[in-house]
Amino acid sequence: MGDLERLPVGIVGASGYGGVQLVRLLMDHPSVEVVYLGGDSSAGKQFSDLYPHLGHCVNLTIEPIDLDLIASRCQVVFLSLPNGLAYQMAPTLLSKGCKVIDLSADYRFWNPETYKAWYGGERNDPETAALAVYGLPELYRDRIKEAQLIGCPGCYVTTSLLGLAPLLKQGLIVPDTAIIDGKSGASGAGRTAKTNLLLAEADNSISPYGVTRHRHTPEIEQICSDLAGHEVTVQFTPHLVPMVRGLLATIYATLRDPGLVREDLVTIYTAFYRSSPFVRILPSGTYPQTKWACGTNLCFISIEVDPRTGRVIVMSATDNLIKGQAGQAIQCLNLMMGWQETLGLPVVSFYP
Amino acid sequence: MGDLERLPVGIVGASGYGGVQLVRLLMDHPSVEVVYLGGDSSAGKQFSDLYPHLGHCVNLTIEPIDLDLIASRCQVVFLSLPNGLAYQMAPTLLSKGCKVIDLSADYRFWNPETYKAWYGGERNDPETAALAVYGLPELYRDRIKEAQLIGCPGCYVTTSLLGLAPLLKQGLIVPDTAIIDGKSGASGAGRTAKTNLLLAEADNSISPYGVTRHRHTPEIEQICSDLAGHEVTVQFTPHLVPMVRGLLATIYATLRDPGLVREDLVTIYTAFYRSSPFVRILPSGTYPQTKWACGTNLCFISIEVDPRTGRVIVMSATDNLIKGQAGQAIQCLNLMMGWQETLGLPVVSFYP
Amino acid sequence: MGDLERLPVGIVGASGYGGVQLVRLLMDHPSVEVVYLGGDSSAGKQFSDLYPHLGHCVNLTIEPIDLDLIASRCQVVFLSLPNGLAYQMAPTLLSKGCKVIDLSADYRFWNPETYKAWYGGERNDPETAALAVYGLPELYRDRIKEAQLIGCPGCYVTTSLLGLAPLLKQGLIVPDTAIIDGKSGASGAGRTAKTNLLLAEADNSISPYGVTRHRHTPEIEQICSDLAGHEVTVQFTPHLVPMVRGLLATIYATLRDPGLVREDLVTIYTAFYRSSPFVRILPSGTYPQTKWACGTNLCFISIEVDPRTGRVIVMSATDNLIKGQAGQAIQCLNLMMGWQETLGLPVVSFYP
């Protein structure tokens, strides 16, 4: 490190899975240098104390979270913290000239009331929140290029929206018929020790959770409504799957035009994502395995039409920690800096 | 063995998962004696050559499939074979006085055309097929008690139907809105070696298959239509989950009466299954883990209502190899013999 | 429940895996009635709040740990607690006439100094400790029959000792050449939430731990020395395997007589365990899968001799939560009560 031409960036919240993925990917990024890792409980530790397998390639100490110090050192700051912390830091960092990319829910909502209703907390950063751009490049690429503050969506929402967007944008479905059955690997719940996430509990079992009331629901609806041009209500059911990483959204919706066939939709999706290098529309009849996306920033999408029921079934698969988290944040960085969108982002899975 | 008061039964197709589960459960059944194990490729082998872990408690040789010999020795015959073989054996076995419990698809369909359309094959057993009773005790208990020939449903269909039955029987949903998102462990695909079922391929990944065209669809619709009293079309999407056993059906449907709340449905389901000892309606807000059912003949059901969307979401979980296969066949046997329905069937999971 | 002829037993520490396995197995035990479940943090909860899948068959509240109350209600008490708590309760319970079966390390050591050296803590129960019998029935059956207090060994130690015992007892190996490479499923570490046991961390990875200094080492050596009649030092290395349950010990030792062949040892082992219904010596060339033992109280043992190296390799497999924990405690109970040793203990695996 020490290359003067590289962009100096910092990561606040480096000890979780979001942090370690950011570190891992940014290390291989040709135009970035990680100059700051910040943590609270982990402050003072070597990063390699937390992740010994990176000891040979990451020689950084986790420092206390000091906004002045961060701003003095970094041009871009990634915030990878629990919900409710980013909005206490972003205003200051922005005022000191940093660009901020937040991976939490804090800056994903356009209506502060919605955030408060689902996440609680007293916020006094309305002006800052108003500046935030929703960090899903495939849908908001141009705004991201101009943004100073990004609120990146997470794995369930990203994977679901990429699967639904062309249908809503082009008015192909009856909007309120959209049902998203989501399946996530255990890393999506983070690295905090919880009994229900122990291997002994979660392995060899699948279970739903947050049924009808998961906090990602209003976020999905916000973007679906924006795409459709009117209020859209969706059904979202997440499931914990006994695997480390990977996210699959199986999406059901009723077609407005029952005459549409699968090939029509494959054509529509392919066109819709023509300029999106990370979205791969699979050939008709090929369905995604989440494993195909693992280790990459890709989203694999497959579409089926059932003439018997008049429904379209969209299957969308990502790596929850990359396109669903750290990779997407870096994709936003690339756009914000005017770099090639794909810079430093993997597209080949470590299959099997 | 050799207890004269026990019912002599035979298992044709003992080498697969259905067979080994039947052997395992029938060994502990107080009123049954397994006097015949039949196989084709495995004929001549000791059963313990295939399953060394049962060597200490099963001392049986797998014999060739000889219908005369089977009939001379067994009063009840379980057929656990690939689709298309049972209907070549059942007529003869019945004519020789055996009761037959088939675990394949051969005797599940009331309309021979439907079977032919989805499974192919030339059949000339219309009279026999007409005698077959659908082996789902919770829905067809009385007919099963009188039956000579049973066609047992498999894991996806059983788990889905137990989740849907009260809604359809009582006209609570708009029938064609029913969507079943099914998730199955790998043992549901049987013990035949296939590349996509290798641990190296299937572990750490989830994927859909047979989307819009899975052969269980017409079977689910047959029973749903019978319950509703008119033709019902359902959407069914199976998924391969990286676990050995367990089956979860997440079912979505639109309520006819949007005023119904969760507690109403919990009450309705509890009443509907009052006489069904293997169906457990979970308390409101508790969702099933498939692991809870593993090793048992139970089906755990949880119900949610989403007032925002007017939908009911039913989550139904079973052990695909027990309530979804061998246990259900034994439950049918108990009814056919006038025994207590729960005889010899486990109800305590081997959790974790 | 309420059957007057059944033995009233209590379980202190009902919320962990040891507790839930004890509950599960004792429910099916024909001569026992569980009349007390005790817990600390979980006191006041319904047992089914912790384990909803048992709600239909266990209707017990977890009560505070009150030794007078326990003694007034129970004739036998199982202690399934973290190390260091049993020795604070056992003396009182014994003085009040209860028999005590402890699943922790507290009563496994014959030399108090050894316990103190490896587990720490100040103990003032020397008289009580002196009464304790080591709860491994295959080696100490007669003493267990007479015991009032049992210290049951855990999964690693039980599985290792059953594999080593015939070799040491009959002086077939050079004792200090014994190396035990142990592999355990994650449930062996209990149900307490720890980061390294999360599915996201532990799945798809295997790792050693406690190398050269694991606390089971002195316990294994205590019994090996007793069997050999002189001090024995062993090498023990545990590994965390990405599976829920199961324990495999791969044991290496140098034969005193290089002329011995595999069949000799199979004969010796078979004779040694002739009266031990739960130990199964596998046919030559058949190696155990831990899965074969899962759900049972069995220990599968396979023996190989390598004429090239003069070593014997013993492979010993159990279910860490049954023969390695709860099942063994119940096996001890059966012996203490003069019942058939196998009463209420499963011998058929829930394979696959």
Added chain:
Amino acid sequence: MGDLERLPVGIVGASGYGGVQLVRLLMDHPSVEVVYLGGDSSAGKQFSDLYPHLGHCVNLTIEPIDLDLIASRCQVVFLSLPNGLAYQMAPTLLSKGCKVIDLSADYRFWNPETYKAWYGGERNDPETAALAVYGLPELYRDRIKEAQLIGCPGCYVTTSLLGLAPLLKQGLIVPDTAIIDGKSGASGAGRTAKTNLLLAEADNSISPYGVTRHRHTPEIEQICSDLAGHEVTVQFTPHLVPMVRGLLATIYATLRDPGLVREDLVTIYTAFYRSSPFVRILPSGTYPQTKWACGTNLCFISIEVDPRTGRVIVMSATDNLIKGQAGQAIQCLNLMMGWQETLGLPVVSFYP
């Protein structure tokens, strides 16, 4: 593709895991262009028909295996075939001026009799075999630089030898006391469908295989003997672990000098591997998780000394498909071409 400055290479046997890893890694290699993929059963198929997740980045057809065509197009050929096929192709390819890197066992043995004894088959390529260099760069780097034909060792052997080499080379252990307890993920057995490798069979279970007679034993002994300067006999026991990839070797040996302590050996290992960029000696007391190596060409090594037993315990972990297969072959290529040894080889795990 078509970059004239890149080295044109071919892969024979592209459809297996070795092949797909070679394709994946070589695609990202800055100095190589894959110009030929050869297969037998898969000839004529698009590579992306076998691996749809690579459809966006690999546009190659699998061609029949035609040695003239291969030699006309490729300067270096990777042979990733079942044992016994490479020696039927290598002589011709070499005679036509290709360099050959074989991933099978065909060219690993210096004594043709040893190969014949363990692998069978009639071979008439003694001159060619005599040219082969053993493809373990950490031990034979200089010879590999000059080689035309490489026989690359596989996962078990590579991981074991890297763990043992410093001890043998420097005479620190009593050679015949070496015991290797190996643990491998299921991908190590390849992609051919076998019942025992099905997820339903292999998941949630660990089991040994090939005990005392595995074919890797003579290969490990060949190199150990070369390092020690005299005949060495080792004990090797492989185990199938329920994970997709990863290999751990737990190695036990008796120290010649019981006075050596852990830090001495850490120093010795660090020095021994000073020029080996892919070997990482872990800090004292840190033990490897196989997951740390997954996705990389690294080998993590940890060393313990047990003063009680006088043994050294070495733990060595790799990704069986990279350092244990495809990555190692590319490391050899880099050396053969005089490139930087690390070119195009990943060193950051995709943890978790």
